[in-house]
Amino acid sequence: MRKIVLVCLMVLALFVPLYAGGSGESSSADGTVVLEILLSGDTTEGSPMQKAVERFNAEYADKGIQAQVNEISLSDLPTQISNRIRAGKLPALVKNTTNTFEQFTDNFYPLDETGLDPNDFTMNYSVRGGRFVSTTLNSTAVGLFINTTLWDEAGVPYPTTEEERWTWDEFVEALKTVMERTGCEGIAIEHSQQRMQTLLYQFGSRITPADDPYTLVFDSPETREGMEYFINLVKEGVATYTDIVGIDTAANTFKSGRVAAHIGGNWSLTDFAENITGFEWAPVLMPYAKEKATMIGGNLLSVFDGSGQEKEAIEFVKWFYQPENYKQYLADANYLSGMKSLDVDYTLEELAVFQQELAASCNTPNEDMMIQVNHPGASYGNTIRDNWTQAIVGEITVDEAIDRIINDIIIAYPDVKEAQ
């Protein structure tokens, strides 16, 4: 018995000094400030921020500032930030998605001292409540991928120039021919608000008028037509049911080679280039019904107010957006630029299609974004995706889905009214 107690005490004596330490150190013994950059998905996307941090650390080795990346799961990000706000242990910087960003806008430090212009960034998230609180780290665009092996086998041509861009009816007709001649499945559409809302924009739908972000015009024949069009595609078996309702991941379905086409985004390019070996594929221009549209998304960089390292974090942001550093960051992961008018040399030629999509897109997605810009901290979440999905599975009608979406938007933004 004594032996057991003795062994236990020895184990404790060994471990306690190692593990009894409290919170992580934010500065080293020589006074160097160590900035923590909280983010997710860096490793899977080629570690571009880790590489940027290594370059920063080398450059700032004798300037008293160093940085380090702390990577966690995206779904755990809000939990960790909330807890760290409560404990007063905030990281210096955070890479946000648009959803997590809206939750913490009040906790961000203004970026005016960086000398950057909020209007230079591609996403309308830089200014909230009159404060410049975020920069766009990278942009994403929705696009169409096709399995060219199947299309070539079926002898069906696909567009390579803007003039050859399909309408949705032309695309569906071509797709049906490919399905018939090769026995493959049709199109895998990603279960995502950004991807699904892009399709609605292509049918002319919009949330608010161009010049009035306080009036809702979502209940329109265009929205109804768009929603019904894709419900019919699912019913006809042209669009895969399990992908659009979120049972399967559409990108993985595409990687299996079973489907002829896939609505996804530019973030899949690196993955597809590395991991598809059984067939040829290519991104092509997306079809349109009334409008050519792609919805811009992306990630944001913010500095936390209350970390005690705000000045050093601002220094990092200034360094990060110097053209040579930022271009290197984008090139390392084949990201689309988060800054307007910036030429980057990419290793993946396929990115050009997404840049073309962005250039050709109507301005409706950006105009609709104004409703969020005018309501810092509030968000209508994924209501469009979720209610449209319920209509696809037949739980509600399209009219009910539209009513629920409008209701959710009004709950999120009470000063917004539906058009009479």
Added chain:
Amino acid sequence: MIRKNTLKSAGKSVVSILFAIIWAFPCVWMILSSFKPTSELFSYPLHLFPQEWTMLNFHKALQEFDILQYMGNSVFVAIVATIFTVLFSCMCGFALAKYDSKWLSFFFLCLLSTTMLPTEIIMSPSFEVIRALGMYDSLWACIVPAIGSMTGIFLMRQFFVSVPNDFLEAARIDGADEGVIFFRIMFPICMSQVAILSIFSFRWRWNDYIWPLISLYTKEKYTLQLALRSISAMDSISLDWGLLLGASVLTMIPVLVIFVIFNKQIMSSSMSSGIKG
């Protein structure tokens, strides 16, 4: 009669084998998939065995995933929490079973009623306690809230109730104090319960995800489960499945080693306790 028994036995065996296959299939699929190149994971038709065997996923996992650091953290949390849980459960169970005090039964009922509270309900106040004690972002924050296990206390109390009071009275007559009675007489005779509780407590803490998530934020202090989760960084779209599979299989190894060593005790503890974590 013999034929009937044989049929019954064969039926039981078939059902058992069927359940074993249902349980084992995902594990076998995961292990075999970890030897596949990422390009083969989603290729259609799916194959159970890799078409091209590779160790690349393990190599990548070891390179990008500091498995020894995370394993050290998990081992520390699991061992220390288990030692304290067992010790405190024994002491508390002994006191509740053997002392006769006016409010003790009421206190026991109060303790028992806490099992009705889901962990999620007490997370926020527990976090505040951890924070106030200065334990936030320390491995002790994963240990301290887990020490008070009502399941363990109940298990020990029920055992000590069955121990005759004659042992205590004889020891007291011989001049033993309460500490000596507990450590020299009572603790040694409840070793089978200690073994059961130790095994379960170790497994609970090893697999724990929620507490480490709430109480840790420095990557160097992550437990295996938390670190594994950080690999599935963004979502299933941009997930590196090869890396995740490689790291998942590697994290299974320590538990398998423990299972092989303590095989008999684990199996008998599962059968005799019926405790569910």
